[in-house]
């Protein structure tokens with residue numbers, strides 16, 4: 210059985226870990242590896258190595274840091290296929306989707322390659338007679354990233370290229386369900402010339418996370434995962450005086466107005482709901498059918514959902530793979546049971562799907578539930594599976610009100626031919642990321658990614674300008690170089706300008 214180790218001080222290591230967790234192949238349902246689970250003493254070792262590395266990395270010139278980033282960019286690009294196959298084997302998503310994930314991560318690396326420009330400071334000449342003021346930003350120290358299973362390459366890349374470019378050292382605690390990609394990423398950083406200890410990977414569970422949250426030498430924590438854990442991370446790390454950004458779960462609504470192109474909207478709705486088996490924080494899980502065209506929309510969506518080709522992620526013919534674990538499959542089918550029990554209509558039922566040759570794989574077929582109401586569990590909870598719930602609204606204002614009553618506020622989309630309705634929607638919804646005829650509006654790397662309400666705890670979104678601000682702190686210098694022949698008298702009142 211292959212054992213997935215940590216990456217500490219520039220090399221793979223078991224450190225003092227003895228506990229392990231299974232890593233499954235979701236397409237076959239077989240265990241394919243075991244991953245070590247770090248103890249607090251391993252976290253201490255990792256953070257110490259990162260703190261030591263910070264002493265020199267934070268002093269490394271922007272020119273040298275940028276060279277490492279460009280080299281890393283080339284290596285990730287060259288290994289994109291290998292990374293995508295590792296993702297497909299452990300997460301289950303199809304390789305073409307995993308390649309898209311790697312590409313979106315790579316775009317953050319490309320953003321971080323512009324670090325000399327991004328860290329340019331401000332300078333004000335002669336703010337007072339003979340006095341200049343200038344400001345610049347410095348790195349924080351050792352920063353930690355705790356990441357979910359659903360994007361094992363992209364979500365960590367929202368964090369580490371930016372943190373490292375800013376001069377920090379980074380300790381990643383990836384999901385224990387698909388940890389292998391992070392080992393390859395660590396070796397690519399090393400090959401790019403990143404000094405030992407600047408990028409660290411510790412595998413583990415709650416024990417490792419808690420040790421990071423409590424460690425006095427961890428300055429900041431970036432978290433992406435489910436809402437209850439995001440809330441917990443935010444509270445515990447904040448109580449320990451750390452800077453925290455904690456992105457949580459989602460329930461993303463896509464509103465379809467009667468003037469939308471039905472074929473376009475239904476194609477995109479199905480892809481956004483079923484792509485990656487619905488295991489995306491930006492997946493559409495609720496469709497809001499507005500007005501009289503609802504029945505026709507459901508009929509079209511159901512036909513397209515039933516036609517999605519489900520199979521192993523490595524099979525190029527597959528459009529949708531299995532879900533990550535048997536427990537995830539059982540949770541999802543439990544929600545479909547509940548939806549049926551609570552009065553929703555099953556337009557497409559994905560329970561009991563069997564993929565020939567992969568009978569033990571963790572498959573759930575695309576599912577569409579119609580006549581869903583806001584009290585039902587399928588509407589209230591994040592299912593994180595290939596399940597689309599259709600709710601109905603009379604007009605766009607009712608759709609906006611529905612979205613705003615929901616505790617989550619990650620992403621949302623509207624399908625319409627009306628600029629007026631789209632503008633009313635974009636201004637009215639309490640949601641961080643909005644798509645207009647774009648169902649999964651993930652911002653480009655040079656904008657910041659993040660939700661509102663229960664989808665984010667803390668102030669900062671990730672990457673883009675907010676990522677740079679999160680991983681640095683400001684210094685402002687007020688400087689005077691008096692002429693020896695013009696002495697300036699000291700005064701006892703609070704300094705004012707002259």
Ligand code: NAD
Nearest residue numbers: 356357358383384415418433434435438456457458459490
């Ligand atoms: P999760 O919350 O179970 O796990 C996330 C991380 O937290 C993992 O590294 C895990 O080891 C750790 N963790 C789990 N339980 C913990 C505990 N009790 N104490 C301390 N640490 C713990 O999430 P997941 O199932 O891996 O990922 C899916 C979730 O992530 C979904 O809710 C999804 O919406 C969310 N997500 C959100 C975004 C976003 O940008 N808002 C992006 C991707 C995923």
